[in-house]
Amino acid sequence: MDATRVVLRAGADHTVADCLLATRSLAGLSIDDLAERADRGEIVDAEGQAVRLDDPARMNASVYLYRDLPDEPPIPFDLTILYADDDIVVVDKPHFLATMPRGRHVTQTALVRLRRELGTDLVSPAHRLDRLTAGVLLFTLRPEVRARYQALFAERRVSKQYRALAPVRDDLATTVTVADRIEKTAGDLRARVVPGEVNAISDITLIEQTAAGGIYDLRPHTGRTHQLRMHMAQLGVGIVGDPLYPEIRPDLAERPDHGDFTQPLRLVAHSLAFDDPLSGERREFVSGLPVVE
Structure with missing residues (x-):
């Protein structure tokens, strides 16, 4: 599975964490969940460099991270x-x-x-x-x-x-x-x-x-x-x-x-x-x- 790409829609004084917490596709992730990923270097920018959650968010910058896999009923049909x-x-x-x-x-x-x-x-x-x-x-x-x-x-x-x-x-x-x-x-x-x-x-x-x-x-x-x-x-x-x-x-x-x-x-x-x-x-x-x- 590819990493999730989040395009930061920053306002005045917003941090990377603010933008990630407001992203619908990451719903269910808490600030503690994000902090754990950031501590492991798993939230990165387009160049693959680790991003800090308290960094100021840059409008239209992209960051990447992996979501936890949801529980899914197996589809019982062959592809x-x-x-x-x-x-x-x-x-x-x-x-x-x-x-x-x-x-x-x-x-x-x-x-x-x-x-x-x-x-x-x-x-x-x-x-x-x-x-x-x-x-x-x-x-x-x-x-x-x-x-x-x-x-x-x-x-x-x-x-x-x-x-x-x-x-x-x-x-x-x-x-x-x-x-x-x-x-x-x-x-x-x-x-x-x-x-x-x-x-x-x-x-x-x-x-x-x-x-x-x-x-x-x-x-x-x-x-x-x-x-x-x-x-x-x-x-x-x-x-x-x-x-x-x-x-x-x-x-x-x-x-x-x-x-x-x-x-x-x-x-x-x-x-x-x-x-x-x-x-x-x-x-x-x-x-x-x-x-x-």
């Missing part, structure tokens, strides 16, 4: 490697496993699992999937190629297909395009549609009807937070197992925290396709995870 070469590794991420450490999810993440399995800290995600979403996820293995693969996603040069299970709406057998503006603010569990220039576009098609519901092909043209989940809910066909859309369901959201993984969000990143930025070769990777079990 399957679909493809690997010298530059990239592509995995089939299971439901409930976060892409990378954040908040309460640290060791139970795809990034930490891969680093442990491959024995290298150079593994880095080229993009992300929500913790509740399963499917194809691409990581880079060398720092010198990381930016090239990340640019594929940032510049929307990757074709993505998702599969979702939701109630049947027969008229969606003909593709419907949903286009609106989605924004998500820190501290708000849900994203929301707001007036303004369109920044979220999805094509949605009912492709199969089963006893469990309809299987939908979802093709996002943009990558806003919770975009597909919101767009499905807006069409009146909220994805099965969604704890946030169309309404918040605390009972469902809390199940994984108690070790209950029986009701996943039925959304799978089914495939990724792109022209490789190094070789120019066309690549396509397909998930083996079913949307209906």
Whole structure:
């Protein structure tokens, strides 16, 4: 796991300790906890030099330290490697496993699992999937190629297909395009549609009807937070197992925290396709995870 980077937002007469104690990602650390780390030389600046807690804080300076690992229920699903070469590794991420450490999810993440399995800290995600979403996820293995693969996603040069299970709406057998503006603010569990220039576009098609519901092909043209989940809910066909859309369901959201993984969000990143930025070769990777079990 990488060290936590804290950018100091200093006011007049603030110390490094003041800024660290006010940092949300370090919530739970007391001044005594920080003092112990500082005494061991474990709080350092960008040059790796030890930082004193009573030093004046410099605006926008960075300091680094490691957080204690939280207690996490183990995610009882494998992280399957679909493809690997010298530059990239592509995995089939299971439901409930976060892409990378954040908040309460640290060791139970795809990034930490891969680093442990491959024995290298150079593994880095080229993009992300929500913790509740399963499917194809691409990581880079060398720092010198990381930016090239990340640019594929940032510049929307990757074709993505998702599969979702939701109630049947027969008229969606003909593709419907949903286009609106989605924004998500820190501290708000849900994203929301707001007036303004369109920044979220999805094509949605009912492709199969089963006893469990309809299987939908979802093709996002943009990558806003919770975009597909919101767009499905807006069409009146909220994805099965969604704890946030169309309404918040605390009972469902809390199940994984108690070790209950029986009701996943039925959304799978089914495939990724792109022209490789190094070789120019066309690549396509397909998930083996079913949307209906």
